[in-house]
Amino acid sequence: MNRILTFTNARLIGLARLLTVAIMAAGMAGLSETAAAAGGEVNLYSYRQEFLIRPLLDKFTAETGIAVNVQYVKGGILKRMREEGEAGVADLVLTADIATLSQHARADTFQPVKSAVLEANIPARFRDPEGRWFGLTARARIIVYSKDRVKPDEINTYEDLTDPKWAGRICTRSSGHVYMKSLLASIIVAKGEEVAQGWAKGVKKNLARKPQGNDRAQVKAIWQGECDIALINTYYLGKMQFNEAEPEQKEWAAVIGVIFPNRDDRGTHVNISGGGVAKYAKNRDNAVKLLEFLSGDWAQEYYAASNYEYPVKPGVAWHPAVESWGRFHADEAALSEVAKQVPLAIKLYDRAGYR
């Protein structure tokens, strides 16, 4: 069964080990300022908050002498880069979802990179054949359901969500969001335009409410009894199950069951967070070095675990919580092919009147 993921041979690792690694990295941070002058710098635009990735970046600095300056840009990195043009300071961009990464490529804000390290570490389906974007962590788009009101064997596939028996029972976020665009694009790749159009129309018909909210809001809506079925990214399971700051989210997560769809055919849609080197990077070589570092074993384990995601590099251990959701059969379609269908996916939602 070599179709069961290419994330193979991963071992279960202890939380203690991750913690040790974080402490080691934090210890090395002290060295970075003196070392930084020697290696120059790299400027990063990141959708992920700096405090989450700082230990990772400090270890990079300790190893290479390259200082990393981070600007946290939650949304609108592309808009900002277009406005800044050649004057922009970004060398490397870290963002999420193939729909966003490919939008950068189409808008010509990334430059092609050729790197034997990146090609060895990152499976081909998780990177652009032209080297403009590279996946660094992976997440699956799963179906979640009310354990009280739905039996898990009633749904096996994304396509099952169009069954009229779910009328008034499904919640999703807006079709304008990249997670929704990419999922429909993956259906176009697997089944063609006609089936994908039918999916958009069929799911829209079954909606319990106007599309709204983020992934966690869909789970909350199940908890509140507003709907019975929703689509979310896997890492939100971890973010809710272990949310000490907002413990009510643990209650939301406790009422849902999890389905990895299409396990008996093409597999579950897997998307990425990733990066690309800015077209006008002034520190291009350092940006490539940072990308290469992020694709290596140590960083892969740490970076994926920090957000309950899957490493893209085969053989790297999964966070124990992520491991607890189970190994699964992933859709192995190349994300570069999925990316090509995103513009059509937008049209199909539009034609379906899916807001």
Ligand SMILES: [Fe+2]
């Ligand atoms: Fe997300």
